[in-house]
Amino acid sequence: MDTRKELLVEFINRNNLAESEMNSIETDASFRKYYRINNKNILVMDVPSEKGESAEDFQKIDKILLRMGISAPAIYD
Numbered sequence: 001m002d003t004r005k006e007l008l009v010e011f012i013n014r015n016n017l018a019e020s021e022m023n024s025i026e027t028d029a030s031f032r033k034y035y036r037i038n039n040k041n042i043l044v045m046d047v048p049s050e051k052g053e054s055a056e057d058f059q060k061i062d063k064i065l066l067r068m069g070i071s072a073p074a075i076y077d
Contacts, residue, residue, distance in 0.1 A: 004033075004046060007046075011077065012044075015077060017037055017042070020037045020038065021039065023038060025043070030053065031053050032046065032048075032053055033045070062075050
């Protein structure tokens with residue numbers, strides 16, 4: 001199993017989502033991968049830092065939108 005897959009499985013287990021069905025979502029041209037947890041209102045974004053990707057910008061934008069009173073997704077981990 002590759003490292004990204006291992007980290008994804010670890011995340012799923014740590015967040016009590018192991019019993020959930022997860023489907024891959026079509027992605028854009030970046031290295032990010034997205035997954036939908038079918039029986040919950042959750043999307044999982046895999047951001048490979050080794051490819052130069054970062055989740056920090058998503059977290060910053062999320063905080064700005066929430067401070068402005070604009071609806072934004074909750075980021076859990």
